[in-house]
Amino acid sequence: MSSSLFPSISSLPAGTVVSALMAIQMKNLDALVAVQKMAMEGLGALARQQQEMLAARLTQAAALPDTLTEADPRIVLARPFDAVKTAILDGTAQANLLGELAARSGAEVAGLLQERFLSALDEAKAALLQAVPATRD
């Protein structure tokens, strides 16, 4: 059993089909380059978010000593609980954001590949149909 999608391609006239298939392959390579670029941009966005998260955490930590200067003891008591609650919500929001960025990046890469693959199928089909003369009854 042949592993090729187009087993009869070798029996077709060379010139036009080969150049058409070459052009399709060039577009495929272009798409792969674009995909690579998109993936790298996605990673870049993730890295930027990580840096911002670290900066925000540091700012928060620096703000904590204010608690000690508070006059009302009830506020002093409540503040650490509120801070932990805020940190949990903040951390979850950040994790969701990073998750969405990563998943979106992956989906966009898949989308680009899908588009190229669908176009390549159309182009290959058109090139082959053009190469094979129509049969007449």
Add this chain to the structure above:
Amino acid sequence: MRLRTLLLALVLSLMQAGKASAADRLGRYPVDPAQVSVAGISSGAFMANQLHIAHSADIMGAGLVAGGLYGCAVLRADDSGITALASLATGACMRAPARLLPAATYAARIRRFAALGWIDPVETLGRSRLYAFTGRSDTVVHPETVRRAVAVYGLLGLPTAATSFSDGALAAGHGWVTQSYGMACGDTRPPYINDCDYDQAQQVLQTLYGPLEAAATQPSGRLIAFDQTEFAPGGDAAGHGLWHTGQLYLPAACEAAGANCRLHMLMHGCQQSAQVMGDRFYRNIGINEWADTNRIVVLYPQARSVSVADFRRPRPTDLFQVNPEGCWNWWGYAYDSRYLFKDGVQVRALWEMVQRVTGRANR
């Protein structure tokens, strides 16, 4: 044979009745184009804010209930456009206020968008009026988001005297607040209409239009269903988060051709559209009673849920473009990366509705 023809006619008429186009075309009414205002609750507040800022030259003011901060879900903005994320909408904008940006950052973005011509010049915002509300028990949209929205208006030139801000004065949950209808005041559950002995309808309209005549006990106007599909690109309302039918409340005093009425557009929140609760929202929030005696035509546009099945060609990115709860678009769902601007799908649709009602030409 005759019986078969009759049955066929019956089936065809039933099919027609279920179609989106059953409602009438939105009409023109005697409205002063200089008296157009917008308001909304939750996602409707975010949309009211977007519509107001995009068209501030032609919208005299906005009411933001439990929501609204322009561009809150935007991760990146530059001269080529914006990138928005659902996780920012549900995170920073709703429950993690520590992750909100400074008000000055949002204001600077708005100025930049105006300079690019994507929205109206910001100078006109200074002549607006603003009502804002956040309940002390709101656990869905954190009060800080509403505070930040009010602060942005201030930075863009809106005087404090033109702003009415109820900042945690009531222990209200997440919802539209009424004098005597709905769930307990502190609740956060459907239909997200809470009885807090506070007439929010009056407060919104009074802030926007000045002193009002007393509300009608029983509205004497009529609700008119109108077709929304004509306002969606290619008539594809579902794929853009628009329900097929919107509602318009027409006071009896605005029926006559020469009447000088005003137009208020009011937007529901998530899970409050006609798709989910029928007429419950637009009949019970108290706006129609005040509109009735104050010559205010009210537009109630309707959003709807968007699932992956609503996109015509399946793509791997579809999962990030859904709107499961029928919210207004304030994070760029349904592939609308222009949702904040005049050419955003929903902003444009809503503005075209306003133009139809007022009879004013495109700008």
